[in-house]
Amino acid sequence: MTGLSDGMPDEVDHSMCVAVVGVGELLDRTILAGGRSDYVTHSALAITWLGHGSFHFRTPGGQKLLIDPWLETNPKCPPAWKKPTALDGILITHGHADHATDAAAVAKATGAPVIASFEICTWLGHKGIKNVRPMNKGGTQSLGGVLVTMVDARHSSSIEEDGTIIPLGEAAGFVIKFEDGLTLYFAGDTALFGDMRLIAEIYHPVIACVPIGDLFTMGPQDAAKACEWLGVKQVVPMHYGTFPALTGTPDMLRKHLPPGIEVLELQPGETSE
Numbered sequence: 455m456t457g458l459s460d461g462m463p464d465e466v467d468h469s470m471c472v473a474v475v476g477v478g479e480l481l482d483r484t485i486l487a488g489g490r491s492d493y494v495t496h497s498a499l500a501i502t503w504l505g506h507g508s509f510h511f512r513t514p515g516g517q518k519l520l521i522d523p524w525l526e527t528n529p530k531c532p533p534a535w536k537k538p539t540a541l542d543g544i545l546i547t548h549g550h551a552d553h554a555t556d557a558a559a560v561a562k563a564t565g566a567p568v569i570a571s572f573e574i575c576t577w578l579g580h581k582g583i584k585n586v587r588p589m590n591k592g593g594t595q596s597l598g599g600v601l602v603t604m605v606d607a608r609h610s611s612s613i614e615e616d617g618t619i620i621p622l623g624e625a626a627g628f629v630i631k632f633e634d635g636l637t638l639y640f641a642g643d644t645a646l647f648g649d650m651r652l653i654a655e656i657y658h659p660v661i662a663c664v665p666i667g668d669l670f671t672m673g674p675q676d677a678a679k680a681c682e683w684l685g686v687k688q689v690v691p692m693h694y695g696t697f698p699a700l701t702g703t704p705d706m707l708r709k710h711l712p713p714g715i716e717v718l719e720l721q722p723g724e725t726s727e
């Protein structure tokens with residue numbers, strides 16, 4: 455991407471972004487149970503992968519959200535994204551260093567509210583971060599009209615500081631309902647678990663960000679099953695390609711996916727919209 459002036463572009467030069475498939479383009483969901491319409495022909499959501507499990511979302515309403523800030527030492531994070539300066543929200547799935555290392559610094563620099571577990575918010579509070587919005591699984595809160603629900607994940611959550619491992623509650627995922635009704639499931643780090651079918655039944659996500667790297671999370675085969683259970687139309691693979699130990703690839707995911715689910719394969723720094 456070009457046109458970056460302050461490390462976090464207010465306006466991305468879209469000519470340099472490769473839109474693999476427009477977010478929401480493939481959606482054909484119409485009227486769901488209860489008469490709620492989830493029909494989205496083309497959402498204005500813009501998804502930028504910052505490498506590993508870190509993402510920037512520009513929501514259809516124009517808000518800038520950062521998920522799982524591992525930026526400075528993330529070998530795949532493009533230089534232009536290492537020091538965000540303007541955000542409307544920071545979401546953190548769990549406390550591991552590859553997801554939360556830059557949480558305090560980014561929260562301080564931007565003043566953006568942090569949405570995370572009670573334990574992570576308390577840990578950040580001890581670092582002087584006041585603008586926190588703690589929650590727990592099953593709860594929903596609104597961030598400028600974007601509904602954020604914390605859901606389960608099968609993983610652990612801790613961080614090492616001064617040679618000591620600090621437990622930081624349970625790992626979580628998020629269901630995010632954007633201003634235009636588009637619902638995205640952000641799995642965080644997780645194994646496959648059966649209640650992903652419950653997430654499908656209750657929240658009807660149409661796009662999901664799921665880990666595929668294997669070893670510390672589910673690999674491509676289980677990730678494909680997750681997508682099938684979730685009933686999504688599009689999937690953004692994540693948590694792969696960072697280190698050689700993470701062996702899952704988007705091609706392996708494609709091999710296992712049932713027909714009708716599109717893979718939005720992004721390069722770090724690339725935006726799909």
Ligand SMILES: [Zn+2]
Binds near residue numbers: 507550552553693
């Ligand atoms: Zn991780």
